[in-house]
Amino acid sequence: MDILKIQKQLEKFADDRNWDKFHNPKNLAMALSVEASELVEIFQWLTPEQSAGIMNSNEGEHVKEEIADVLIYLIRLADKLDINLADAVAEKIVKNAEKHLIKN
Amino acid sequence: MDILKIQKQLEKFADDRNWDKFHNPKNLAMALSVEASELVEIFQWLTPEQSAGIMNSNEGEHVKEEIADVLIYLIRLADKLDINLADAVAEKIVKNAEKHLIKN
Amino acid sequence: MDILKIQKQLEKFADDRNWDKFHNPKNLAMALSVEASELVEIFQWLTPEQSAGIMNSNEGEHVKEEIADVLIYLIRLADKLDINLADAVAEKIVKNAEKHLIKN
Amino acid sequence: MDILKIQKQLEKFADDRNWDKFHNPKNLAMALSVEASELVEIFQWLTPEQSAGIMNSNEGEHVKEEIADVLIYLIRLADKLDINLADAVAEKIVKNAEKHLIKN
Numbered sequence: 001m002d003i004l005k006i007q008k009q010l011e012k013f014a015d016d017r018n019w020d021k022f023h024n025p026k027n028l029a030m031a032l033s034v035e036a037s038e039l040v041e042i043f044q045w046l047t048p049e050q051s052a053g054i055m056n057s058n059e060g061e062h063v064k065e066e067i068a069d070v071l072i073y074l075i076r077l078a079d080k081l082d083i084n085l086a087d088a089v090a091e092k093i094v095k096n097a098e099k100h101l102i103k104n
Numbered sequence: 105m106d107i108l109k110i111q112k113q114l115e116k117f118a119d120d121r122n123w124d125k126f127h128n129p130k131n132l133a134m135a136l137s138v139e140a141s142e143l144v145e146i147f148q149w150l151t152p153e154q155s156a157g158i159m160n161s162n163e164g165e166h167v168k169e170e171i172a173d174v175l176i177y178l179i180r181l182a183d184k185l186d187i188n189l190a191d192a193v194a195e196k197i198v199k200n201a202e203k204h205l206i207k208n
Numbered sequence: 209m210d211i212l213k214i215q216k217q218l219e220k221f222a223d224d225r226n227w228d229k230f231h232n233p234k235n236l237a238m239a240l241s242v243e244a245s246e247l248v249e250i251f252q253w254l255t256p257e258q259s260a261g262i263m264n265s266n267e268g269e270h271v272k273e274e275i276a277d278v279l280i281y282l283i284r285l286a287d288k289l290d291i292n293l294a295d296a297v298a299e300k301i302v303k304n305a306e307k308h309l310i311k312n
Numbered sequence: 313m314d315i316l317k318i319q320k321q322l323e324k325f326a327d328d329r330n331w332d333k334f335h336n337p338k339n340l341a342m343a344l345s346v347e348a349s350e351l352v353e354i355f356q357w358l359t360p361e362q363s364a365g366i367m368n369s370n371e372g373e374h375v376k377e378e379i380a381d382v383l384i385y386l387i388r389l390a391d392k393l394d395i396n397l398a399d400a401v402a403e404k405i406v407k408n409a410e411k412h413l414i415k416n
Contacts, residue, residue, distance in 0.1 A: 001105045001190040009197055016206045022253045025167075026147040026155035030252040030342060032174070033140040033349075037245030040137045043130040044238040045230045047360065051130035055185050063129075064187050067178065068196035070136070071189060074174055081159050083168050085175060086105040092172035093113060102120045126357045134238060134356040141241075141349030148342040149334045151256065209313045209398040217405060224414045233375075234355040234363035240382070241348040248345045251338040259338035263393050271337075272395050276404035278344070278386055279397060282379065289367050291376050293383060294313040300380035301321055310328045 003086070007079040010072065025080055032073040039066040107190070111183040114176065129184055136177040143170040211294070215287040218280065233288055240281040247274040315398070319391040322384065337392055344385040351378040 014020045042059050043051050054063055078085050118124045146163055147155050158167055182189050222228045250267055251259050262271055286293050326332045354371055355363050366375055390397050 001107055001193075003105055006193060006197075013197070013201065017204060024152040024156050025158055026150055026152050027252055029140075029144045029147050029155075030248055033137065033144045033345065034245050034249045034252060036133075036137040036140040036174075037242050037345075040133045040238055041242045043133050044235055044242060046130055048128040048130050051133075052128050052184075054129055055187075063185065064192050065196055065199070067182060067185075067187060067189070068192040070140075070174070070178055071193050072196060072200075074171065074178070075193075078171060080156075081167065081171075083159075083171060085171070088168050088172040089105070089110060089175055089179075092169055092176060093110075093117070095169070096176075097117065100121060131356055134352055137241065137245075138349045138353045138356060141346045144342055145346045148339055148346060209315055209401075211313055214401060214405075221405070221409065225412060232360040232364050233366055234358055234360050237348075237352045237355050237363075241345065241352045244341075244345040244348040244382075248341045251341050254338055256336040256338050259341075260336050260392075262337055263395075271393065272400050273404055273407070275386065275390060275393075275395060275397070276400040278348075278382070279401055280404060280408075282382055282386070283401075286379060288364075289375065289379075291367075291379060293379070296376050296380040297313075297318060297383055297387075300377055300384060301318075301325070303377070304384075305325065308329060 003075060003078075006072075006075050010076045011079065014076075023076065023080060025077060028073055028077040028080060032070060032077060035066060035069040035073055039063065039070060042066065107179060107182075110176075110179050114180045115183065118180075127180065127184060129181060132177055132181040132184060136174060136181060139170060139173040139177055143167065143174060146170065211283060211286075214280075214283050218284045219287065222284075231284065231288060233285060236281055236285040236288060240278060240285060243274060243277040243281055247271070247278060250274065315387060315390075318384075318387050322388045323391065326388075335388065335392060337389060340385055340389040340392060344382060344389060347378060347381040347385055351375070351382060354378065 011020075014023055042054070042063055046054070054060060075085070077083075078088075115124075118127055146158070146167055150158070158164060179189070181187075182192075219228075222231055250262070250271055254262070262268060283293070285291075286296075323332075326335055354366070354375055358366070366372060387397070389395075390400075
C-alpha cells in the first residue's frame with residue numbers, strides 16, 4: 001500500500017473542501033474512533049460464529065467501507081503527526097513480542 | 105507498507121500464542137475500537153492547539169504506539185475477512201468524492 | 209431517577225421483541241460504546257466553544273437522544289449484572305477523591 | 313438515584329481540582345466514550361457465555377468501577393448541557409417503542 005500517495009490524495013481532498021482547519025489531531029482521533037464504532041455496530045448483536053461469515057452476508061460491502069474509513073482517518077492522522085506507519089507497526093510488533101513471550 | 109508481510113507476521117504471532125481462537129471478526133472489531141479509544145484518551149483534555157503539538161511532548165511515543173495498535177488490529181481483521189485494504193481505501197476515496205462534491 | 213422502574217420497562221421491551229437472547233453483557237457493553245460514539249460524532253468537528261452551545265443549535269434534540277441511548281444501555285447492563293448503579297457511583301466518587309487529592 | 317445530588321458532588325469535585333475548564337461538552341463526550349471502551353475491553357476476548365458470568369470472576373469489581381465511570385461522566389455532561397436524564401430516558405423509550413413495533 002502506497003501510504004504517501006494516499007496521504008497526498010487525502011490532503012488534496014481536505015484542501016479542496018476547506019476541511020483542513022478541522023483536521024487537528026484531537027478531532028481526527030475522535031473521527032477515527034467514531035468510524036471504529038460504526039464497524040463495531042455491524043457486529044454488536046452477532047454471535048462470534050455469525051461474525052466470521054459476515055463477508056458472505058449483505059453487510060459485507062458495509063464492513064469493507066467502514067474498515068476503509070478507519071484506515072483513511074488513521075493515514076490522515078499519521079500524516080498530520082508526521083508518523084511513519086510502517087515503522088510504527090514494525091516497532092510495535094517487536095515490543096508486543098517482548099511483552100507477550102511465547103510459552104512452551 | 106507491505107500489508108501481506110505484516111499479515112503473515114501477525115498470523116504467526118497469534119498462532120505461536122494460541123490466540124487465533126479469540127480472533128473472530130467480532131472480537132477483533134472490539135479490540136480495534138478499544139485501541140482507538142486509547143488513542144482518544146491521550147487527547148481528551150487537550151485543546152485542539154495542544155493536540156497539534158503532541159509529538160513534541162512526552163506523549164509522542166505513546167501516540168505512535170496507540171496508532172500502531174489500531175493499525176495492527178485493522179490489518180489482522182482485514183486478513184480474517186479477506187479484504188484488500190489498498191483497494192478498500194481507493195474505492196472509498198472515490199465514493200467520498202462523489203458524496204462530498206467540491207463547492208466553487 | 210427510578211432505576212428499578214426503568215429496568216422493568218426495558219426488560220419488558222426486550223422480552224416483547226424477543227431481544228433478550230442478544231442482551232448478554234458483552235453485546236450490551238458493545239452497544240453502549242457504539243451509542244457513546246454516536247454522541248461523540250455530534251461534537252467531533254466542533255470547537256470546544258461551539259460544543260458548549262450545542263443545546264441552542266439544531267443538534268440539541270439529537271444530543272439528548274444519544275445521551276438517553278447511552279443511559280438506557282447502561283441501565284439495562286447494570287440489571288443484567290445485578291449492579292446497583294447508585295452504590296457503584298457513590299463508591300467510585302469516594303475512590304476518585306482518594307486518587308485525586310485536592311492540592312492547596 | 314438522586315441525580316441532582318450527584319451533580320452537586322461532581323461539580324464540587326471538579327471545582328476543588330480546578331478541572332472545570334476541561335469540562336466542556338466535547339471533552340466530556342470523549343471521556344465518556346473512553347470509559348465505555350474501558351468497559352468493552354474487559355469483555356473483548358470473552359465468549360458471550362463467559363461475559364454472563366463476569367460478576368463471579370475476579371473482574372467483577374473492575375466492571376462495576378468502569379460502569380460507574382461511564383455514569384459519572386454522563387451525569388456530569390447532562391449537568392453541563394442542562395438535560396434532565398430521567399425525562400430524556402422516558403422520552404426515548406416511547407420513541408423506541410414507536411420505532412420498533414411489537415410483532416405478533
